[in-house]
Amino acid sequence: AQKVTQAQTEISVVEKEDVTLDCVYETRDTTYYLFWYKQPPSGELVFLIRRNSFDEQNEISGRYSWNFQKSTSSFNFTITASQVVDSAVYFCALSEGLISNFGNEKLTFGTGTRLTIIP
Amino acid sequence: NAGVTQTPKFRVLKTGQSMTLLCAQDMNHEYMYWYRQDPGMGLRLIHYSVGEGTTAKGEVPDGYNVSRLKKQNFLLGLESAAPSQTSVYFCASVPSRGTLPYEQYFGPGTRLTVT
Numbered sequence: 001a002q003k004v005t006q007a008q009t010e011i012s013v014v015e016k017e018d019v020t021l022d023c024v025y026e027t028r029d030t031t032y033y034l035f036w037y038k039q040p041p042s043g044e045l046v047f048l049i050r051r052n053s054f055d056e057q058n059e060i061s062g063r064y065s066w067n068f069q070k071s072t073s074s075f076n077f078t079i080t081a082s083q084v085v086d087s088a089v090y091f092c093a094l095s096e097g098l099i100s101n102f103g104n105e106k107l108t109f110g111t112g113t114r115l116t117i118i119p
Numbered sequence: 120n121a122g123v124t125q126t127p128k129f130r131v132l133k134t135g136q137s138m139t140l141l142c143a144q145d146m147n148h149e150y151m152y153w154y155r156q157d158p159g160m161g162l163r164l165i166h167y168s169v170g171e172g173t174t175a176k177g178e179v180p181d182g183y184n185v186s187r188l189k190k191q192n193f194l195l196g197l198e199s200a201a202p203s204q205t206s207v208y209f210c211a212s213v214p215s216r217g218t219l220p221y222e223q224y225f226g227p228g229t230r231l232t233v234t
Contacts, residue, residue, distance in 0.1 A: 009159075035222070045209065045225040091161060106152070106177065107223060109161035 002027040004094050006110035013082055014118050021077045021113045023092030029053075033095040034068065034075045035107065040088040048090075051075065079115075087117045121145050123226035125210050131232045132200045140195040140229050142210030150213040151193040152177075152223065153185065155206040162209060168193055200233045207231070 003026040013019045025034065036048040049059065051068050059066045063080045079086050092110040126141040142151065150169050154162040154177075164177030168187040182204060184196045193212075197204060207230050211223040 004161075043207070044227050047222040047224075050222055093162075106164055106167060107162075109154075109163070111159055111161040 002029070002032075002094050002096060002108050004092050004108055004110035006090075006092055006113050008113045009111070010114045010116070012116040012118055015084060016081050018078060018080050019082055019115065021079075021090050021092075021115065023075045023077065023110060025073050025075065025092070025094045027094060027096070029096060035093040035095065036066065036075075036077050037091045037093060038088045039091065039112070045091075048077075082117045084117045084119050087115060089114045123210055123212055123224050125208070125226040125229050127229060128227065129230050131234065132197075133234055134201060136200050137196070137198050138200065138231075139197075140208055140210075140231075142193040142195070142212075142226055143191055144212040144224070145191060146212065146214065146224065147190070148212035148214050148224070149190075151187065152211045152213075153183070153193065153195045154209045154211065155179065155204075156209060156228075157206050165195065165208075200231075202233045205231060205233045 005024045008022055011019060032053045034051045038046040038048055049066055056068050056070055065078045067076045075092060089112045091112045093107045095107055123144045130138060132138055152167040153165040155165055156162045163179050165179055165183050166174055166177050166185040168174045171187055171190040174185045174187055186194045193210060207228050209228050210226040213223055
């Protein structure tokens with residue numbers, strides 16, 4: 001069975017500080033995909049990034065960066081120079097491998113980290 | 120494109136009542152999903168469908184039924200609502216089976232309260 005753990009339930013930082021959200025996953029599949037979603041106060045889910053298990057390169061998109069380390073089964077998310085608009089709940093998710101599940105793309109979500117940016 | 124839409128946005132039910140939540144997508148996506156979101160538990164998969172006329176159980180299917188009679192619609196039914204089904208329900212869809220799992224496109228959610 002696969003599992004996603006986001007140990008940080010809530011984080012508060014002052015605006016312009018950097019913040020890292022942790023995500024640790026468990027899976028027996030050799031092929032899998034990891035995702036981050038943002039849920040702002042309005043409630044919708046916003047896709048941020050997808051990463052496959054064969055690509056361990058870190059990714060940067062503006063103030064956002066992601067660090068994928070297979071050796072520690074972690075896929076951490078860093079926001080640099082945080083802004084009030086970054087306040088949201090962030091979910092890490094894992095998709096089962098194509099081989100074992102015939103590509104049904106089911107997602108297993110972590111419990112989320114509520115990030116509050118203090119102005 | 121409207122994307123993924125959900126009807127209704129809010130609903131209050133009494134215990135024992137029944138209702139159907141409608142999810143519609145206009146992107147010709149093959150796969151559709153129903154999740155529920157509860158405080159401190161993230162999103163959990165209720166049922167999903169990999170194509171018109173097919174459905175399968177997810178992690179928490181008890182108390183729910185689904186149907187996918189048309190490709191664009193995925194219905195979630197509660198036959199006899201219980202307070203434990205108070206939650207926010209999200210529908211999602213994925214383009215098609217391919218070599219990659221595409222991002223899931225989520226609807227805006229339905230907030231259901233069962234009293």
